[in-house]
Amino acid sequence: MSLEHLLKDSKTPLILGHQNADPDAICSMIAFARLYKSLNPDGAPQLAADDVSRLSNQVLKIFEPEMKVSRAPESDHDLLILLDTNSRFQLGNALQHIPENPSKTIVIDHHERNPEIDLIADHQILHEDKSSTCEIMVKVFSDLGVPIDASTANLLLTGMIFDTRRFFYTGLETLSAAMKLIEAGADYEKCVRSLLIKPDRSERIARLKAAARVKVHLIGDWIVATSKINAFEASSCRGLIELGADVAIVGGSPSKDVVRFSSRSTREFFEKTRVSLGSDVMEPLGQLIEGEGGGHANAAGANGKANFEKAMVRSVELIRKAVEEKNSSEEGSST
Template sequence: MNLISLLKSSFHPVILGHHNADPDAVCSMIAVADICRKLNPKSMPKLACDDVSRLSMQVLDRFAPTAEILETVEDGHDLVILVDTNSLLQLGPKLKDVVVNPERTLVIDHHEPNPELDSIAKHAVVRSDRYSACEIIAGLYDEVKLDIGADIANLLLTGMLFDTRRFLYADEDTLVAATRLVRNGADYQACMNSLAIKPSRSERIARLKAAGRLQVHNIDNWIIVTSRIKAFEASACRGLIGMGADVAIVSGNPSNGEVRLSSRSTTEFYEKTGVNLGSDVMEPLGEFIEGKGGGHPNAAGANGRILGDKAALRAVQLIRDAIKREPSPESDESS
């Protein structure tokens, strides 16, 4: 059965996105519902996600204030459409059991196909070479010969902007699709604005204070910065990386007398030095500050009781040691 007859044959489709649905997921879902209604005017699509991200709520407020996204689905649907995911696990606990009949399941997604895909759905539009589900769906409008209205164009462009990180990840097809959405009435600036989240006043002040108290350490041409604030350490680290640091370590001092350290590094730093902020830095640091530490290669933290300044300097020492241990192409060139 082709896509058009599948969608035309459905009167009660349910459209599912992944849990903590991001703007690409929710915007795709609303567009797919629009396609269903246009192909079959009697169709009454329902949308559902385990939960919707805060940013997605902001986008919906702006472009689809009346859209209803449910958290659970009752029986009685005749087609299940998975959007922006092809894995049941990603649907989250409340929805993973909705998908039961592969004959009546369609997947529209841009992630790598999951091995279980064939057993989930007999119908799939999975294009892992595309940068967003919204881009695929913009193409589907052509395929089924439907016009894209301005409302949907805004949603699809916003989903594309989000998943491509404002076209950092894109190719010619992506840009052509985006241009066509603008021609169909999408307001580029409004789409960009709908994705802007301004941190709270206290968070912004914390970031600025962290910048004001900065110490810069040069290790093998890498710029490692340390600072201290009361709260919002992780946000401050991201801010300092944005200002140009390769690694940022910020200690926070919450009122309970504990010390919290947060750290971030650039992908380039991790790729070229091999220094893992979790296992090389924050884990041993956790012990040093009489607490616990760990995390990921580019983002890690520790909690303990030793003063923040001392702890941050120790973290710098651990990075210095780790850089010496790891073969670093950068330092070979510069030495």
């Protein structure tokens, strides 16, 4: 059965996006509901997602203040549409049991193909090469001959801007789709602005305090910034990196038996030094604070209960030692 027939046959379609729905998911869901309504004006589509991201809520407030996205379906459905989602897992706990009839399930997605999707949906519109599900939706509208109105164009362009990181990742097809949307009435600047989000006030205060208390350590050409704050340690690290640090380590001890460390480094720092904040810094630091530490090369943390001040000092020593060891071993191996 064609997509058009499936939609015309359905009275109560249920449109789902992935857990913590991002702007690509939310915007493609609403656009799909519009597409459905234009083919079936009497139908009653329902939208649901296991939580909606804070940024998506802002986008909704700006473009679709009346739109209702529930956390769970409120009534039965006769057709299921999954957007920006390629597995049950992505639907989240609250919704993953819902897909049960593949012949009445449509999936539209751009993620890497998940074989599980064959068991869930007989009707698949999957394009791994597309920037976003919203970009796929531009094609679905045109394939069905349904014009895109200005408010839908705003949504689809917003989803595309989000998933391409403002067209950092793009190509001819993506840009052509974006132009189509602007021609259809999308306001590019308004879409970009809808995605700018200010952190909560308390988070901004924490970042500013961390910046005010910063200590700067120079290790070779690298700038390592350390600071102390008892909340939003990770966000404070990102703030110090934005200010210019190559490595940021922020520790906090909000109560007597709680010691926490967070760290971030630039990609350049890791690529040139091969120092991993996870294994070289936070793992040993975790032991010192009588807890555990680890993470990735560029982002890592540790949680424990003791030796806060000692660990603050040790963190810089660990980086210095790792930079020196890895540099000298590299020189050794290249000669």
